[in-house]
Amino acid sequence: MQIKLEGLERTYTGTASAGDVHAVQQVSLLIPSNTIFGIIGKSGAGKSTLVRLISLLEKPDAGSIFYDGERVDNLTGQKLIQRRRRAGMIFQNFNLFSSRTAGRNIAYPMEICGMPKARIQERTQELLELVGLADRGDAPVSTLSGGQKQRVAIARALANNPDVLFCDEATSALDPQTTRAILELIRQIQKKMQLTVVMITHQMEVVRDACDEVAVLDAGRVVEQGPVSQIFSAPQAAVTRDFISNLAPMTADDDGTVTHRQGMVRWSAEGGRYILHFIGSMTGEPVLSNMAKRFDVSFNIRAGGIQLLPEQQVGTMIIDIAGDEAETANALAYLRSQGVAVEETKQ
Numbered sequence: 001m002q003i004k005l006e007g008l009e010r011t012y013t014g015t016a017s018a019g020d021v022h023a024v025q026q027v028s029l030l031i032p033s034n035t036i037f038g039i040i041g042k043s044g045a046g047k048s049t050l051v052r053l054i055s056l057l058e059k060p061d062a063g064s065i066f067y068d069g070e071r072v073d074n075l076t077g078q079k080l081i082q083r084r085r086r087a088g089m090i091f092q093n094f095n096l097f098s099s100r101t102a103g104r105n106i107a108y109p110m111e112i113c114g115m116p117k118a119r120i121q122e123r124t125q126e127l128l129e130l131v132g133l134a135d136r137g138d139a140p141v142s143t144l145s146g147g148q149k150q151r152v153a154i155a156r157a158l159a160n161n162p163d164v165l166f167c168d169e170a171t172s173a174l175d176p177q178t179t180r181a182i183l184e185l186i187r188q189i190q191k192k193m194q195l196t197v198v199m200i201t202h203q204m205e206v207v208r209d210a211c212d213e214v215a216v217l218d219a220g221r222v223v224e225q226g227p228v229s230q231i232f233s234a235p236q237a238a239v240t241r242d243f244i245s246n247l248a249p250m251t252a253d254d255d256g257t258v259t260h261r262q263g264m265v266r267w268s269a270e271g272g273r274y275i276l277h278f279i280g281s282m283t284g285e286p287v288l289s290n291m292a293k294r295f296d297v298s299f300n301i302r303a304g305g306i307q308l309l310p311e312q313q314v315g316t317m318i319i320d321i322a323g324d325e326a327e328t329a330n331a332l333a334y335l336r337s338q339g340v341a342v343e344e345t346k347q
């Protein structure tokens, strides 16, 4: 299902001591059918508010929402209830009934719809299998790990055959390994069921590992959007660059020196003023030697590594450039003209 947002606005009226909060401002987006669309933003950026608007849990103050070309933000009564039932949702804290077993949690939305008991049992078993919990149907929720709880929540979200799945920080409470497993499961399910998935997150890892396209939300506004590979190779907004640099954070040793980045091989302990991102089949070495030939500069590679995106790779190199100020500026402009994303660190 394709989702179109036009000029969405949402303001929470404040108290005397705290003013109004303009949580979502002029948000227009086209979320294509049959993809995983990421919405990334820092805490307080308005992500949860936006997902409540898109999923029709809350009404926008202004703007409109279309599902497959049909306006849905003004639905009421039975039509609204019916439409909401065709959307699955999962959250950071799973929102499961702790007094029910895994299977009874999954059965819940089907019970609400009045599905016959035998059919509910059959479908619950199918869903347990789909999420890799075939033999845990009778397990009380309290005995499950975080990853297993999220699998139950995913199964429950899929119970009524949704055409869209909303994930609000679905992996934020999970460790990195479990996060990857859950994202992989969501990707598999997305393909199998041809779902549109809207993935809200504050983690660039989630965007990198799971999303096809991404919109960056900052203070209620969309500041940047596009295919994930494009955003990684040429981030425009400051907040996007921040997210990308936090992806592989510099980690300081006990003595305070910065010696490596996660996922990077560093062969020189010091330096590293520039971080370069190369996309796809573009390779770093020729671009750098061309730079050194064209301009009166030399370069020193301090570290390098590859980050895998769903469809392609982004290579990262940390380098220093030696040369006078003007030539260095020309060299950096040349790199950017060749499609290399250049970040300058504060070293």
Ligand code: ADP
Pocket (backbone or CB within 6 Å): 012, 013, 021, 022, 023, 041, 042, 043, 044, 045, 046, 047, 048, 049, 050
């Ligand atoms: P995020 O999910 O990106 O952290 P939220 O959408 O939860 O951001 O919040 C965006 C802003 O709106 C915050 O300043 C938050 O305090 C405010 N906000 C969110 N929900 C409400 C609400 N129900 N009432 C009042 N203010 C709210």
Ligand code: MG
Pocket (backbone or CB within 6 Å): 047, 048, 049, 169
């Ligand atoms: Mg939130």
